[in-house]
Amino acid sequence: MKIKLLPIYLTIAVMAILQSCSKDDDNDGVKQSAVTLSIVNPDDLSSVTYADLSVSFKELNTGKVTQNSSFTGNNLSITLPEGSYEVSIDGKIKYSADGSAAEASVSGYKESVVITGSNASVSLNVFLKTTQSDFVIEEVFFTGTRTAEGKQYLGDKYFRIYNNTDKVLYADGLIIAQSEFMTTDKQDYTPNIMAQAFAAAAVAVVPGTGTTYPIAPGEYFIIAEDAINHKEYNPNSMDMRTAKFEFYTEDTDDVDNPAVPNMENLFSSMVIHNRGFRSFVIARMPSTVTKTAYLTDYTYDYEYNLVFGGESYPMGESVYKIPNTWIIDAVNLSVESEFQWIVTAPVLDMGWTYCGKVDSDATRYGKSVRRKTLSTASNGKKILKDTNNSTLDFTPEAKPSLMN
Template sequence: MKIKLLPVYLTIAVMALLQSCSKEDDTYSDKQTNIALTLVNPEDLSGVSFSDLSISFKELNTGKVTQSTSFVNNKLTITLSEGSYEIAVDGKIRYAADGSTAEASVSGYNKSVVITGQTAAVSLNLFLKTTQSDFIIEEVFFTGTKTPEGKQYWGDKYFKIYNNTDKVLYADGLMIAQSEFMTTDKQAYTPNIMAQSFAASNIAIVPGKGTTYPIAPGEFFIIAEDAINHKEYNSASIDMRTAAFEFYTEDADDVDNPAVPNMENLFSSMVIHNRGFKSFVIARLPITKDAFLANNTYDYEYNLVIGGESYPMGESVYSIPNTWIIDAVNLSVQSEFQWIVTAPTLDMGWTYCGKVDADQSRYGKSVRRKVLSSASNGKKILKDTNNSTLDFSPEVKPSLMN
């Protein structure tokens, strides 16, 4: 789609005594703060009651974790030392739905809440967690590698998609999309559709007729940028010839391995951002490709401010309804993060490779989902709380390098 010149993450509500953490005072003493925490119900729910609620407060300077389950309805009082805290809540919820009662899991998260003074009031938004019944993103190797001579090498990035369920899943028709927006650049996009849809800059689809590519429980498949033996060109890279699929663009200077099926480019060609400014989702397409292209365009506008001057901008891309999305991971850079670019119901956190922009130490590192448990048959269960900050290990060695 062409750019045209023309003439957002629902933030977790935190009240009272919040400060910027960019210049945090590391001299917090043993002073105690009495905290009144209120959990805010997910939107549009009535007749709400909670059970099995648990909360953890992790002090970011010391690493000390304080846990509690002492909720009365959706309120908790607790005394903590002054400091900067990561707060995470998990539990179950009952609510009225169509004349009956429905049950679901909920979670809430705030990466940094600064607490000082004798008392503090904090509120935390809760979001419904979807039940996992399809693939999840196990790993994203987006940084690429460097040659022994220190030059940036292209083409060896990959996605690792895992069957975290107890049934056979089919990769056929699975969509993978890269975000249009960047986690390092927050703009007031109009209209803001993030609560309903994911704006995509690239979308590719696994080929197949529906049952062509079965993936057993506990198994994975790789989508490679280029499914070749990269070690022939860079000894620090990876042999990707065993990938299940590869991205390929016919009208570009791209490498094609005819032994590996190509992903179908639904919208634009997949060019994986190697600094981690963008986010990714996988989704199921419940309509035809032609119907998607006809009915899911997204035209947005915003004002680009440079040097105090405002320039009206806009673009037309495609969006994927959140109800189609089965997993998401937000990526960013520690020093540059501004917002997540998915609805928090899909992912309320983010992960990274690189602590500063263009971090030279990021090469040869990936983000990998944590293992929650392992079954007696060797099948591992991966952590999936819809919070990439908690679910993923940042800056780790890519699994295909092991």
């Protein structure tokens, strides 16, 4: 059979149609939006100019990340497929405050930004990044371990707190708190105080008189759930007798090591969520606020409507809040299959980290989240990465340092 050749002009037309179809197929028929991103300056600043701005758009359904740095002043124009996005931004700022010129780094974050229609507008608040002058959370071991028989073992969780500065710091009075809200359950809490304070389900304080527990630059200390040799009961666990402090609750079956000072439970007892659904902060209470005054003046009463089975049930709770200005470091934890939101202000942490990809992931046991090292000095002192974005700052599913 002979093949009949198409005239050259018809061949070109067919190729053009095929290329057009191919282009449509590449976009999978997704409509495009012309997006205008506008930066909202930090409060109380004037004469603001930006430099080295870079924005990242992550589409939540596909995971595709689009980056751009073509800003004109406070605005950027970009074309994106319709979808739901996480938007983050980093850069530098020059400004005036109280009559003085200054420079700083800035960052911003916004979750669940729905982009639809031929044109879309997005506003994004940016925040000043403060210079690190206190401790950081170096590691959280929240998953626990399993016994040789495969049973869940309790009591061997811990926090590792690091002096990331060039001066001696005192652990005395340091607050560690677990979030009231879960990163896997977003509700419309009223009043919403997240921009001003952290809602805490448990608050514990390091004991001491102010200069009892010095921590040298580049050194760390461990706060253990139970400061005992867990290997005696579970060979897959760790010896935590060298911990600096431990959590302890009286009138329970909690184990107490009398050789290790107990954390003071200021509000509730620290029961560390072993799937990583809650977040943690460390903070310092101002010298003008006593513990008694805190328990009197910093309560947080909130309400929300729990929707279940098509019915709405009014709910409420009374807990405590920690002002964001007291907080020196934060880490949001979650799990990919269940993540809904971060439960800190983005100025504290605009990302999250994890152990386990799904809820109740059996592979999470014996893993921790560990902060990355930014650099190491000639004397061996590490500088840990701290961009206020746990997604970037932490290694997820890491080997716990106490297992090394």
